[in-house]
Amino acid sequence: MNEKFSGSFTQQEPLSDAAIAAALEVMQHGRLHRYNVVEGELGQAALLEQEFAAQVGAKYCLSVASGGYALATSLRAVGVEHGDLVLTNAFTLAPVPGAIASVGAVPVFVDVTENLVIDLDDLASKVGQAKVLMLSHMRGHLCDMDRLMQICNDAGVTVIEDCAHTMGATWNGVASGRHGEIGCYSCQTYKHVNSGEGGLLVTDDEEVAARAIMLSGSYMLFERHLAAPDRTVFDRIKYDTPNISGRMDNLRAAILRPQLRDLDAQVARWNERYRCIEDGLRETPGLQLTERPAAETYVGSSIQFLLLDWASEKVQEVIRRCADRGVELKWFGAPEPAAFTSRYDNWRYAPVHSLPQSDRILAGIVDMRVPLTFSLDDCAQIARIIRAEVGAVFQRDGSLPS
Numbered sequence: 586m587n588e589k590f591s592g593s594f595t596q597q598e599p600l601s602d603a604a605i606a607a608a609l610e611v612m613q614h615g616r617l618h619r620y621n622v623v624e625g626e627l628g629q630a631a632l633l634e635q636e637f638a639a640q641v642g643a644k645y646c647l648s649v650a651s652g653g654y655a656l657a658t659s660l661r662a663v664g665v666e667h668g669d670l671v672l673t674n675a676f677t678l679a680p681v682p683g684a685i686a687s688v689g690a691v692p693v694f695v696d697v698t699e700n701l702v703i704d705l706d707d708l709a710s711k712v713g714q715a716k717v718l719m720l721s722h723m724r725g726h727l728c729d730m731d732r733l734m735q736i737c738n739d740a741g742v743t744v745i746e747d748c749a750h751t752m753g754a755t756w757n758g759v760a761s762g763r764h765g766e767i768g769c770y771s772c773q774t775y776k777h778v779n780s781g782e783g784g785l786l787v788t789d790d791e792e793v794a795a796r797a798i799m800l801s802g803s804y805m806l807f808e809r810h811l812a813a814p815d816r817t818v819f820d821r822i823k824y825d826t827p828n829i830s831g832r833m834d835n836l837r838a839a840i841l842r843p844q845l846r847d848l849d850a851q852v853a854r855w856n857e858r859y860r861c862i863e864d865g866l867r868e869t870p871g872l873q874l875t876e877r878p879a880a881e882t883y884v885g886s887s888i889q890f891l892l893l894d895w896a897s898e899k900v901q902e903v904i905r906r907c908a909d910r911g912v913e914l915k916w917f918g919a920p921e922p923a924a925f926t927s928r929y930d931n932w933r934y935a936p937v938h939s940l941p942q943s944d945r946i947l948a949g950i951v952d953m954r955v956p957l958t959f960s961l962d963d964c965a966q967i968a969r970i971i972r973a974e975v976g977a978v979f980q981r982d983g984s985l986p987s
């Protein structure tokens with residue numbers, strides 16, 4: 586009888602006792618709004634910002650309502666306006682082009698490579714079209730950030746990093762989110778820290794930081810921030826910067842602070858699981874793993890592999906067979922968006938130019954969550970199931986094109 590996996594791909598770990606205690610404290614005093622502090626009190630949101638800025642080595646940090654809100658706020662803070670073109674990845678998820686569309690700007694999609702990162706040659710050919718690149722480190726894959734920054738700096742293009750999948754990752758020792766002008770992180774349940782919803786934005790630019798804080802809804806209370814520029818910077822921008830409320834509250838901030846202290850240990854646990862699955866899938870005929878460059882330290886909270894140039898019905902068959910054995914895989918080749926998964930040509934509010942290279946790669950990308958509730962035995966079992974099912978379809982059909 587074939588073995589079957591019975592775990593959940595969407596179950597998180599419970600919050601730690603420290604996070605629960607911190608939440609209780611905020612609930613007991615009732616001051617949940619970030620600016621609702623008593624004389625001499627430092628609010629949880631302000632402390633979270635101070636600690637996260639120190640953790641990633643940034644001068645300024647702002648906590649907000651979601652990762653998507655952080656992205657849109659970044660675009661506004663660097664001056665993107667209605668009708669502007671913004672470069673971004675063809676391989677990403679809906680909140681990224683959504684943030685661009687939310688400010689009336691227009692996404693220009695850049696190809697993906699077989700290593701699932703932005704294609705730097707395609708970027709170099711398109712970089713003259715826009716003033717801003719919203720770079721999505723989709724599914725935690727970091728491109729050569731040194732070369733990317735060189736291309737963008739030479740062209741005078743501002744880089745905003747979407748680090749929704751790379752909180753805790755580094756490139757050449759530099760934290761993800763610290764190469765570009767702004768780094769944006771998500772604290773939503775399926776990411777690397779869990780406050781249900783939430784986002785963080787970091788920058789070293791004082792005016793960008795002041796604008797982002799005003800935009801997030803600080804009214805004239807910006808002096809209650811601990812990772813913010815001084816008052817004179819706000820005096821320069823406060824009459825021209827609208828309030829588009831999207832603040833973080835003290836309850837979420839309180840449960841995030843202990844999680845950020847645990848982040849490195851959690852990253853190590855994710856990577857043990859990732860490597861176990863990766864080892865189990867290595868040299869499966871027909872299946873291509875992603876090469877991870879030595880300069881990258883990643884967070885293996887999900888894993889992808891390519892069934893490159895397989896006929897779509899064969900890929901679907903693998904996904905169906907794995908699902909029958911309890912293994913939940915997502916596919917970026919489906920013509921219709923499903924659940925969290927969609928692709929650049931589904932976002933019809935954005936002009937679509939044909940991207941044959943991306944189409945070929947997206948058609949082969951299979952994606953799987955790796956929650957920390959999986960044991961290493963679970964991971965080994967999942968890899969055995971995928972290997973067997975890929976093998977069964979591949980060997981039966983021998984060659985892949987339909």
Ligand SMILES: Cc1ncc(COP(=O)(O)O)c(C=O)c1O
Pocket residue numbers: 651652653654677678680681721723724747749750770771772773782783784
């Ligand atoms: C690649 C990517 N960027 C940005 C976001 C936005 O994060 P949030 O859900 O916190 O708005 C997500 C969330 O799923 C994402 O997957």
